[in-house]
Amino acid sequence: MGEQVRTTCAYCGVGCGIVATRTGERAVEIKGDAQHPANHGRLCSKGTHLGETVGLEGRLLHPMIGKRQASWDKALDLVAKRFRQTIAEHGPDSVAFYVSGQLLTEDYYVANKLMKGFIGSANIDTNSRLCMSSAVAGHMRAFGEDVVPASYDDLDAADLIVLVGSNTAWCHPVVYQRIRARCDAGAKLVVIDPRRTETADEADLHLAIKPGSDVALMNGLLAHCRTNGLIDETYLSRSVSVPDDFWDKVGEGSDLWSVAKACDLPPADLRRFFELFAANPRTVTMFSQGVNQSLRGTDQVNAIINVHLATGRIGKPGAAPFSITGQPNAMGGREVGGLASTLAAHMGFAADDVARVGRFWAAPTMAAKPGLKAVDLFRAVGEGRIKALWVMATNPAVSMPDAGRVREALAVCPFVVVSDVIAETDTSKFAHVRLPAAAWGEKDGTVTNSERRISRQRAVLDLPGEAKPDWWIVTKVAQKMGWRTAFPYDRPAEIFREHARLSAYQNHGARLFDLREQVVIGNEAYENIEPFRWGGDAFAEGRFPTADGKARLVAVQQIALQDPLPKWPMTLNTGRYRDHWHTMTRTGLSPKLARHRDEPMVEVHPGDAAELGLTDRSLARVSTPQGESVFRVILSTGQRRGELFVPIHWTDQQSTGGRTGLLPRPLVDPHSGQPGFKSTPAAIAPVAVEWRGFLLAASEVKQPDCLWATRVRVAGGVLYELAGDGDPAQLDALLPKGERIEALDRARGSRRLAILKDGKLAAALFVTREGLLPSRDWLIAQIGAAAGPAVLAGAPPGAREDRGPIVCLCFDVGLKTIVQAVASQQLTSVEAVGAALSAGTNCGSCRPAIRRLIEQNRSTAHAG
Known part of the structure; x- marks a missing residue:
C-alpha cells in the first residue's frame, strides 16, 4: 500500500475531504477523511467510486495541433503567437477565455491575471456563470460583497431547514445526511420545489411551487412576518438599510390567498409554511440551482435574503440564508475574479479597485470594465467579434443553453484552444490546439467549498504522458506572450501566496475576503495546510462590507409568468442525476455509477403521458424553439402536470439522444447573466420504433x-x-x-x-x-x-435471484432485494434495512428511496 494522501473530492461544492491511497500505477483506494470538517469521513456514491475514474481511458496525453501530436514548445508558441496577433490586429476584446469550477484556485488566479491585467480585457468567464452567478449578484446587492453568511455548523443548530430549488439528497448527499440528523433530533424540514424529489419525500412539508414564482412566495412570507410582529426592528435600524418604498412594494399582492394563487399552492400548505417559519427563529434557508438558474434568479436570491435580514435571522447560530454551490471550486473562482463581472480578491470594476489591482500586479493593460458573460461571450464568438478563444476544463458545446448555436460559433471561430483531460469531447472537436491538462488525483493546489472553507487538493498519482497542470500551461503562454517576470511561478504555493497578498493589499477591513495570515506561508506549511474558513462568523456583529456598514433590503417583485404557448404547451426543467456529474467524462468511466440511471430520461406526469400517447420506457422527442432531442420516457407522479424534467449529462460521446443543452433558451437574468434553465417552453411527442x-x-x-x-x-x-x-x-x-x-x-x-x-x-x-x-x-x-x-x-438455467434496479450503489443492493427483505423480515425503518443489507449506511443518498419502499410495504400490508 502507498502513502495516504489527504485531499478533496472532485465533485460538488460540499468540499468533502478524502484519504486516497495509491495501490498501483493508476489505482487508488478512496475513503472519507474523518478529520475534514466538511464531511467527517462521509462520502457520497460519486466520491466513494472516484477510484474507478482515474484510469487513462480516453485521456489526452500529448499536445495536439489539429490531428497531429506536437511538442509543448510548438503548441504553446502557436497559442501565444495567435493570441498576440489577434490582439494586435483587433484589440484585446477580440480574445476570450472560458474557464471552469473544475480548476483549482491557483489555476483560476493565473488565468484571470493574464486576461484582465496583461491582455487587458475582462473577457474571461466561467461555467460557474451557469450555476451560481445569481447568488453572487444577490450577495453583492444585499451585503456589498459575495459572502455566504452560513456554515454547515448552522445546520446542526437550526430548528427549521428550508430547501429551495435543491434536490439535496441527490446533489449534495453528505450535507443532506447532516440535515437528516438534525431533523431526527427534532428540526423541521420544508422543501420548496416544483418536483416531488427524493428530498421532498422526506420533508415535513413539500411546496410544489409553480416554476418562477419564488419571489411571490418569499414576499408573501415577509409580509406575513410583518403582519405578525416578527420583524426585528432593532436589527434593521442598526444593521440594515431599508428603501423608503420597500414595504409598500413587498405588500403588493402578498396576502395569503394571492400568494397561493400566484404559486399554485394549497392555501393551507402555504399557511403551514408561514407558521413554521414564525415559530422557529433558528432557520436556515438553503438554496441552489432551482433558485439561481432562472430569468429572475437574482431577485429570487434577494427575496430569500430579505426575509432573513428583516427578521434578524442572520449572523447567528442556526439562522442564515445559505447558497450551496454546485462545483468543487466555484467559490475559489469567485475569490480570484473568475467571473467576467468581477476582479480578483472580491473587487469589482470601480475605478479605485481597477487601480488597486493594477498597482499590485504592475499590470501594463488593466481591464477597466466588465467583460462578456458566458451567453454573450459565445454569441460574440458566433458573430465574429471574438476571434481567439481558450476553453479550459469545461464542455460548453454540451452545457451551454442553445448548445446548437454554441457549436456553430465554435465552428467559425478562427482560433480555438481547448485544455482538457479528455481527448475527444463535443467541444474539443472544434479545437485547433488541444492541450493535455492534469486531472483529479494529479492536481495540486487549493479549493474553496460552499461554506468558505479552503482546503488542499493534493496529487496522488503521477502526471501521465505529457499532461501538465493548468496553472503551468497558462503561465508558459503568458511568458511566451512577453510577460515572463509577471508570471514567474514554479509551484502552486507561489501563486497562493500572491493570491493571499492581493486579498490583503490595501484592505483595511473593507472586504471580508482577506487571507493576510497566509501571506508568508512557506512551501512546507502550504503542503501541510489544514482546512480553514476565511471570514470567520461573517456578520455576527451585524456589520457588513458596505460604505455605511449596513446590509441592504432589495425591493423585488414577482413578474407575471408566461402562460403555456399553443405550440409549446409544456414547461421544461433540467437538472442532475444522483450518480452522474456534468458531462460524464469522469463518472461515465465507472461501471457502478453508470447503472443507477443508465439512459437519459424525460420524466412526465402519468396524466400528461396518457393524453399525449406516451408510455413508460417508450421513447419521446422533446422539442423547444431552440432544438430537439430524444429521451426515454419515465412516468412520475412527482412531476407537476404540464411540466417535464430531463438530466443534463449526456453528450454525443455517450448517446444519440438526451442532448439537453440543445433545448434551453439563451435568455439570462438581467443582473447576473445566468441562463434560465428551469422553465423553457417545450413540447413532447412519442417516437415510434420498429x-x-x-x-x-x-x-x-x-x-x-x-x-x-x-x-x-x-x-x-x-x-x-x-x-x-x-x-x-x-x-x-x-x-x-x-x-x-x-x-x-x-x-x-x-x-x-x-x-x-x-x-x-x-x-x-x-x-x-x-x-x-x-x-x-x-x-x-x-x-x-x-x-x-x-x-x-440471456439467463442461466433454473431460477435465479433478480435484484431489480440498483437502489444502493455503495453496496450494490437492488430494489427487489430490499422489498423482499422488508416484507420477509418485517423491517420497519431505514436503520433496520441498513442492519440487514448495509443499504443506506454509507452516503445515505438512497435512504429516501428505502424509506419509500418501507412505506409501500406498510400500505400493502394494511390493504391486505
Missing part, C-alpha cells in the same frame, strides 16, 4: 448508427441500449470477429447473436420487434467467461 435491443461487448465498438444508441460502461465492457427503424442487421458490422452463435424467432422478430473468442463471450447482440428482452445483469457477468449456445437464453 425494433428494440442492446449490444454488449468486451471492448469498445463504434457507436451504432440508429435512432437510439446510449452507451453505458459496465464491468468488463460496454453496453449500448438500442432502438430504431429499418433493418437492424447493419448492427452486425459492429461486432468483433470470432465464433458466431445465433438464434432467430421470426414470429416475434427477435434475433440473438453471441460472439465467442477462445470459447469466451466477447459480444452479444439482442434485438426484437415484438418480444421481450432479457435482463442485462446476468449477461454482463458473462463477459470474458466461458460460454456456449445457452448464453442466448
